[in-house]
Amino acid sequence: MLTKGDFHIHSTASDGELSPAEIIAAAKAEGIDTIAITDHNTVNGINEAAEAGKKYGISVIPAIELSTRYKNEKVHILGYFRGTLYKDSTFQEILKLIKARKIKQVRSILRSFITTEASGNSLSALEGIKFLKTFGASVVLAHPARINQKYLPEILNLPFDGIEAKYSSNSCYDTFYFINMALSNFSYYTGGSDFHTNRKEGNTHSSIGQPYLNETEIKMFLKRSGALLL
Numbered sequence: 001m002l003t004k005g006d007f008h009i010h011s012t013a014s015d016g017e018l019s020p021a022e023i024i025a026a027a028k029a030e031g032i033d034t035i036a037i038t039d040h041n042t043v044n045g046i047n048e049a050a051e052a053g054k055k056y057g058i059s060v061i062p063a064i065e066l067s068t069r070y071k072n073e074k075v076h077i078l079g080y081f082r083g084t085l086y087k088d089s090t091f092q093e094i095l096k097l098i099k100a101r102k103i104k105q106v107r108s109i110l111r112s113f114i115t116t117e118a119s120g121n122s123l124s125a126l127e128g129i130k131f132l133k134t135f136g137a138s139v140v141l142a143h144p145a146r147i148n149q150k151y152l153p154e155i156l157n158l159p160f161d162g163i164e165a166k167y168s169s170n171s172c173y174d175t176f177y178f179i180n181m182a183l184s185n186f187s188y189y190t191g192g193s194d195f196h197t198n199r200k201e202g203n204t205h206s207s208i209g210q211p212y213l214n215e216t217e218i219k220m221f222l223k224r225s226g227a228l229l230l
């Protein structure tokens with residue numbers, strides 16, 4: 001039985017300060033039994049987290065947080081994988097090119113799978129959604145409450161499967177608003193801390209498990225996203 005989930009956590013594989021194994025230990029201490037490691041543009045932390053998760057009895061969902069843009073507004077897309085295509089060599093190659101900011105080359109590979117856009121130094125939000133879906137991910141708009149109101153309605157019209165309705169910096173109203181939106185317009189919602197560090201100073205995110213998804217919410221997420229549990 002999975003009762004407490006944090007589906008947005010960063011490790012040393014991107015800009016977090018704890019290794020994936022340290023995150024598992026910290027999650028255990030907080031009473032969290034399900035996590036997703038969602039590093040920026042990389043899946044390199046997943047294996048270590050899954051290994052440590054087995055020892056501590058914590059389920060790990062393979063995931064990623066992809067950086068994209070919509071008309072110059074930053075849009076972060078969370079991808080929760082249904083299978084093991086995150087290990088695919090083409091997927092890994094594309095992530096390496098994204099890290100190196102070689103977006104032209106990224107598009108030339110992506111063109112054999114999806115329709116891409118003509119220009120821009122970042123992937124567009126739509127390209128990002130299609131890219132992650134091609135490799136078997138269920139896609140979620142990360143922290144909608146942090147997105148510029150001017151663009152949010154258009155961004156919410158993109159083909160996301162879910163939205164991150166519960167989020168560390170949300171007001172109570174934000175959470176209420178986005179849960180209701182998810183229940184009427186999307187297949188499910190997620191929630192997470194966006195954990196990066198335990199340091200208090202200058203920390204704009206919260207600690208692991210704040211907020212968390214409860215048993216019912218985890219069940220709904222797993223059923224509707226089809227995400228894999230490692």
Ligand SMILES: [Zn+2]
Pocket residue numbers: 065076142143
């Ligand atoms: Zn983000």
Ligand SMILES: [Zn+2]
Pocket residue numbers: 008010038065194
């Ligand atoms: Zn994040």
